[in-house]
Amino acid sequence: MGRAVGTSVRRMDGDDKVTGAAKYVDDLSFPDMLFGATIRSTISCGEIVNTHIGLPPEFVVADHRDIPGANHVALIDPDQPCLAEGPIRHYAEPVLLVAHADRRALFGVEARIRFDYRERTPNYDPERSDTCFKQIAIDKGDLARGFGDADTVIEGEYRTGHQEQLYIEPNGVIAVPGDGQITVYGSLQCPYYVHKALVVVTGLAPARVRVVQAETGGGFGGKEEYPSMLACHAAILAIKSGRPVKMIYDRVEDLLATTKRHPSVVRHRTGVTRDGRMTAMDIDVVMDGGGYATLSAVVLSRGVIHAAGPYRCDHLRIRGRAMMTNTPPNGAFRGFGAPQTQFAIEAHIDRMAGALGLDPLRLREINALRPGDTTATGQTLGKDASALPVLREAVKRSGYKQKRRAWQGTNRGIGLSLFFHGSGFTGAGEVKLASKASLELTATGARILVASTEIGQGTRTMLAQIVADAMALPYSSIEVHAADTDAVPDSGPTVASRTCMIVGKLLERCARDLRRKLGKLTPAEYFTRHGAVVVTAQYEPPPGQVWDDQRYAGDAYGSYAWGCNVVELEVDPVTFEITPTHVTAVAEIGRAIHPVMAEGQIQGGTAQGIGYALLEEVVMRDGRMANAQLTNYIIPTPMDAPLIDVAMIERPYAHGPFGAKGVGEMPIDGPAPAVVNALRHCGFDVRAIPATPERLMAGKLKVEELAVESFS
């Protein structure tokens, strides 16, 4: 025994998913249930002065006056109302709720409700905004001295657009009222976030509020904070009507109203010596937060911490701002700020290499972080700092050097990106969360009690593998309890690549504890003699981990995963259509608990990154998504998914379960810059994504420009 970790055991939820037996929220139904809909603002900025409702009495209608508790969605700042009371900050802001027993009666219901507005001029440009949600400054060394040591200074501005998470199952919840209590079932990542929001809005005691995760059809961050809003809406209707209320968004509403990845503008000024050593980095990051703060502060935080990329530089200054605009709030999406800033640094590196007449690979080798080096926040890296190993492996596997030479001057291109991603909450985040995990002895083995959710990434299976090995029991003897706030402790949200490394470690501790209790007895013997027993572990930071939130300095993360992508593509010289043909994705993730699932995370994240780079464009017109349909918001299909060759390198992290670090988010950091670097290799100067054929046409460089470009 002790063999589950590192093998691809059969995933626990697999059979239910392939037979159609798995119950997602829209598959659930309760007696006497109503269906709910949201009536939203049709302006981006102003105030509602009058409301006209033309609905027959069989409709239940609720507005902000029906909120029993406080009218805000509890997250970080209490600025976002659950239902608008007057002021409107963005298009599609929720104002009214309606419910009806017949789902079809709600179709087109918004046409029977009219608002009179007093409009104000909206602002859609984060750089012109006068409201800043969060500002962060990182300083290291002496910037002036760093620039003094440089032979040349290279500047650049890089832009990324919105990106939609596009889980295939739209957001949805069901609220079931009881005697002075409420239960919400939903498609969600973070049961305790929803719980906290419900307590505020319903005014009920925490013990009277219960949140249960239904099977969830993808999240990618898109079900981190938004379900709190939706759950509150359903709860308001359920409390008002006294009946269960189901609210399921259709695709259009989901696209129009829910959060997306923050658009960004990143500016670099880098001092570099003739032989390619970066002596100074001056980085400015602006993120478009949208209408309310939601998670912008923490997205910005992860973004700025990763903004210098996996490179050593003694003198640097990073400034970051998350600004308000009159668009629907942007929020969590796999990568959480790091894909934006690492896009910028990685595109910048290739432009610098061009300017210095160096191969971009060489420039990366010279500057890559090595064990013992310090990051932008001054964190000293351990032996598992793997920038060079992943770079070398990717170069070797892909035949980068030879293809780079052979394809020079053709319409085929090859480009690479080097990146890293911190696992777990940033800075003191994990200490503040103080997550708990529990393990319960059963007659046949053990049952895992955590609030970490299965959203496709394999949480249940992976945690059971860890527990099985730590208890020396077979994998099949471990069960996982549903993520139900009445039954499981708060293990923190299922975000930030933390479930395996942080919650997995807590469970490993529980499992070893329980094993010790058992002594020589089997679970069955112990259970017969002593009955059920539950052990709990709470997070403690690894020894020596320090973070200074004032100076934004110290150990930003327990550890980092490392990645390198090589993208090969072809450009049609007439239509500028881009076909990515092959991606090499090398990842160092400590230890792959379940190789097939870990590889699935890397392939899936890489494909999303390719979509981010080439296809996925949220067209904002007057603050509203103009292409809010799957017909014209394009994600990769089976026909345009490139081959992805994944290689995993394992360098065990001392404080992760069986050496594991996080894997979920990192894969999306690398594809976009590798794509634009491959485009640069075929003669296109692209500094903004998505790199659509239109952008490509505008960025076509002449060969002579290419040789000397980018000295700005």
Next chain:
Amino acid sequence: MIVTINGKRRRLDVAPMRRLLDVLREDCGLTGTKEGCGEGECGACTVLMDGVAVDSCLVPAAHAEGRAVVTIEGAAAAKRSARALQHAFVEHGGAQCGICTPGMIMAALPLKARSSRDQIKTALAGNLCRCTGYIAIFQSVEAALSPARKGARARRR
């Protein structure tokens, strides 16, 4: 109207223009068929109608009159390759969140044994998956349709 659903003849009293998807999910309790977009783009609602894969969100109920409809719940009974596909999707990482999976399996069901990668891609062209990046899905289908290659995970390219 009379429809054969998963091998059973059923008499259904439904409005002719209701979506087959809703009739299956709401009237027949067959919730294995999913809705991802409602506009024929994602394929999560794929079922077989007289052996052909269709998006049930685009099919008016009246259109199913007199036909044989198979959903994921009836797949294993309807076609021998279904079990192999279901098994392979679990084994090879073809199902992550699982919301696209019933549709993927239904779309793959008409494929012949030993179909090529290109034939598989064409069959699945109308089905979106946001979790896997598709590679594991292709490998799952290949493993199910070409038993000789079963488990040949090394065959990546």
